[in-house]
Amino acid sequence: MDITPWQKVKLARMPVRPTGLDYITKLFDGFLELHGDRFFGEDRAIVGGLAFFEEIPVTVIAQQKGRNTKENIARNFSMPHPEGYRKALRLMKQAEKFKRPVICFIDTPGAYCGIGAEERGQGEAIASNLAGMMMLKTPVISIVISEGGSGGALALGVSDRVYMLEHAIYSILSPEGFASILYKDAAKAEQAAKDMKLTAQDLYKFGIIDGIIPEPPGGAHNDYEFVMDRVRKVLKENLEELIRKPVDRLLEERYEKFRRL
Amino acid sequence: MEKPVVPQGIMTKCPRCGKPIYTKLLLKNLKTCECGYYFKVSAYERLAMIIDNNDFKEFDPQLFTRDPLDFPGYGDKLVKTQLQTGLVDGLVTGLGRIEGEPVMVGIMDSSFFMGSMGTAIGEKLTRMFERAIKEHLPVIIFTASGGARMQEGIFSLMQMAKVSAAAARHSEEGLLYITVLTDPTTGGVTASFAMLGDVILAEPGALIGFAGPRVIEQTIGQKLPEGFQRAEFLLEHGFVDRIVERHELKSTLGALLKLHRQHDLHKAEAMELAGNEPG
Numbered sequence: 113m114d115i116t117p118w119q120k121v122k123l124a125r126m127p128v129r130p131t132g133l134d135y136i137t138k139l140f141d142g143f144l145e146l147h148g149d150r151f152f153g154e155d156r157a158i159v160g161g162l163a164f165f166e167e168i169p170v171t172v173i174a175q176q177k178g179r180n181t182k183e184n185i186a187r188n189f190s191m192p193h194p195e196g197y198r199k200a201l202r203l204m205k206q207a208e209k210f211k212r213p214v215i216c217f218i219d220t221p222g223a224y225c226g227i228g229a230e231e232r233g234q235g236e237a238i239a240s241n242l243a244g245m246m247m248l249k250t251p252v253i254s255i256v257i258s259e260g261g262s263g264g265a266l267a268l269g270v271s272d273r274v275y276m277l278e279h280a281i282y283s284i285l286s287p288e289g290f291a292s293i294l295y296k297d298a299a300k301a302e303q304a305a306k307d308m309k310l311t312a313q314d315l316y317k318f319g320i321i322d323g324i325i326p327e328p329p330g331g332a333h334n335d336y337e338f339v340m341d342r343v344r345k346v347l348k349e350n351l352e353e354l355i356r357k358p359v360d361r362l363l364e365e366r367y368e369k370f371r372r373l
Numbered sequence: 374m375e376k377p378v379v380p381q382g383i384m385t386k387c388p389r390c391g392k393p394i395y396t397k398l399l400l401k402n403l404k405t406c407e408c409g410y411y412f413k414v415s416a417y418e419r420l421a422m423i424i425d426n427n428d429f430k431e432f433d434p435q436l437f438t439r440d441p442l443d444f445p446g447y448g449d450k451l452v453k454t455q456l457q458t459g460l461v462d463g464l465v466t467g468l469g470r471i472e473g474e475p476v477m478v479g480i481m482d483s484s485f486f487m488g489s490m491g492t493a494i495g496e497k498l499t500r501m502f503e504r505a506i507k508e509h510l511p512v513i514i515f516t517a518s519g520g521a522r523m524q525e526g527i528f529s530l531m532q533m534a535k536v537s538a539a540a541a542r543h544s545e546e547g548l549l550y551i552t553v554l555t556d557p558t559t560g561g562v563t564a565s566f567a568m569l570g571d572v573i574l575a576e577p578g579a580l581i582g583f584a585g586p587r588v589i590e591q592t593i594g595q596k597l598p599e600g601f602q603r604a605e606f607l608l609e610h611g612f613v614d615r616i617v618e619r620h621e622l623k624s625t626l627g628a629l630l631k632l633h634r635q636h637d638l639h640k641a642e643a644m645e646l647a648g649n650e651p652g
Contacts, residue, residue: 223564225584225592230602233612234583235563242537243569247545262521263533263564263583270534284521284530284561289588294523308526309442318441320527367538371499373492373531 115279117305121287123279124258128333130340132159132174132217135257138340139347140165140172148199152232155196157188157220160203165215166348168355171207173200173268174217177258190259191224194237197267201244208250213351216254216268221286223264238267245270246370251354251362253347255325256280256312257332272366273350274320276312277339278327282320283310320373385412403619411556411576411619416465416482419515423623424469424478431467433500438462438493438525447524460485462493463518466501468510472627474634476513477505483517483557490562491522495532498566502539511549511630512540516567519585520560533565540569549633551626554581554604554613568612572629574622575604575613 115123123129136143140163147154160173175192178184200216207214223234245252245268252271260269260282276282284290291297291304309315312324325342328335354362384393390408403422404412414422421427440447455461463485468477479501481488498514505512521529543550552570556579563583567573575581582602590597600606607613617625 223583225589227589227593227597227601230582230584230589231610233568233610235581236568236612238564238583239537239566239568242534242565243541243544246534246538247541262530263561266530266534267564270538282527284523284526290523307442307445310527315527318527320531367542370531370534370538373528373535 117281117308117311118287118302120279120311121281121301121305123331124281126331126333127177127179129258130332130336131179132176132219132257134336135217135255135340135343136163136172136174138336139344140170143172146203149195150202151195151198153193153195155188155193155199156186157190157192157224158196158200160199162212165351166344168351169210169212170351171203171212171214172217173203173214175220175265175268177219188224190220191222192220192264192267193224193226193229194232194234197223197237197241200268201241204245204248204250204252208248211250213251213253213355214248214271215347216252216271218254218256218260218265218268218282219258220261220264221259222261223267238263241267242270246366247363249359249363251351251357252366253350253354255343255346256282256321261286270366270370272354272362272369273322275323275325275346276315276321277325277332278312279331280312281305281310282312282315283308405619409577411578413483413517413556415484416460416463416480416515419480420465420469420478422619423471423626425471425473429467429469429478431465432504433466433497435461436493436497438491438522440525441492441528442524442526444524444526450524454485458482458484462491462497463488464494464497466497471513471623471630474511474627474630476511476626476630477501477508479512479514481515481517481562483519486522487519488517488557488562489519489522489529490532490536491525491529492532494522495529495535498536499539502536502543505548506543506546509546509548511551511633512543513551513553513626514566514570515553515555516558516562517555518558518560518562518567520562529561533561536566537569540566544569544571549630551629553617553622553626554607555579557581559583559585572614573612574615574617574625575607576619576622577604577616579604581607581613 143163145161177190253273254271256276287301287304291300328338387406389410466479554575
């Protein structure tokens with residue numbers, strides 16, 4: 113049975129799906145979290161730090177949703193403030209210095225819209241990540257694990273390889289927001305989800321992502337081990353290839369990857 | 374009784390103070406009212422205000438979007454908007470001089486789909502940066518945008534990465550990039566090339582932000598304070614270098630370009646011509 117785009121939207125938002133920290137704890141060894149953007153504060157919507165992946169030291173960064181209301185409040189529903197993006201970029205630059213690859217797990221409804229976020233330059237923070245990631249002299253792999261919402265997702269997604277889970281979505285805006293702007297009716301989100309072409313299958317067809325990571329029947333929450341094995345395989349294959357590339361070529365190919373879109 | 378009719382177009386009413394202004398005079402005053410109100414400026418009007426003798430070599434004037442999502446109704450709306458505005462999409466790019474200094478300029482036009490950025494704008498900006506790298510020239514972009522072009526979905530989002538990448542490469546070459554933020558500059562444009570300028574200027578009172586004020590009010594459930602997300606607010610919070618009156622924009626840009634001339638090179642060349650070794 114085919115799953116409709118709207119069903120995928122709902123599936124991608126299910127709180128039982130594996131979150132960023134699930135991937136970090138199951139796929140990496142000795143994760144050591146590092147906090148703060150060094151300018152203003154610590155944003156718990158983004159988790160970042162150091163770990164070993166298959167015995168290689170890496171920097172790992174994840175947008176983190178909560179499982180319940182309390183966790184979601186602490187994580188701000190995985191909607192980062194500028195501090196979160198600045199922390200992510202700080203950790204990426206650190207990875208560049210120590211020649212570590214970077215792995216990002218994307219899962220956000222979007223960057224936070226609020227007074228503080230605007231006062232502290234949400235636009236500037238995202239823009240700096242886009243430019244900064246493009247010039248980063250170390251391999252970067254991003255995986256959209258559930259929800260890839262707008263510039264807030266792209267700010268961790270300017271990478272050498274971008275993958276999506278089978279039922280993940282990645283879009284310019286939430287279908288609800290899209291419907292309220294274009295159809296003047298947020299209730300038309302289902303139609304929007306279809307028109308927007310936000311599924312992994314659509315994005316792969318467009319050449320925007322490099323591959324789709326299969327999920328077990330019914331979705332990732334039904335079998336964590338199944339998903340972890342497949343993500344591990346994708347990370348391993350791509351890292352092996354990317355760390356062998358001369359940096360000049362890596363950067364040239366990363367530029368071309370986005371240039372042709 | 375019939376009211377005396379003023380033919381349309383001769384007079385323009387200021388939306389802030391209500392005063393009628395002769396349209397010709399309005400253009401002469403760079404589309405500003407005595408009360409301080411700034412009218413929106415089209416891309417070609419802006420060119421005429423900024424570029425020496427309006428002598429401008431336009432790039433890719435016929436580049437248009439390929440409607441990548443095949444989005445319902447978009448094709449028709451595009452044609453209608455093109456006919457209405459006389460524009461192919463919401464951006465003009467090209468090469469000209471400002472106070473004698475050669476520069477590549479991109480100007481967004483908010484009358485075209487609210488200045489939203491889709492693939493046509495992304496491609497034209499990227500090509501301009503790549504040309505500027507080749508020709509070793511500075512770039513100025515005037516932003517005026519509601520954000521990403523919704524009808525081009527994920528492709529619009531990717532333009533943010535593409536243009537930022539080209540701007541970053543231009544920067545790596547040691548070349549100058551200036552952005553002039555005009556009303557409104559929001560969404561994906563703010564969160565990409567608008568905020569990447571070496572120098573970021575803004576017109577007084579321009580709305581500048583990531584999220585639009587309505588979205589924020591809905592999110593936080595309260596009214597926003599007066600002046601929130603205006604150019605002055607951004608200056609206060611450290612995200613804009615200078616707010617520049619429209620009358621001073623050309624001279625300010627000219628001064629910035631002169632300050633970034635490749636001085637050492639010029640000096641060395643001049644000294645060589647004079648038969649001296651550079652010290």
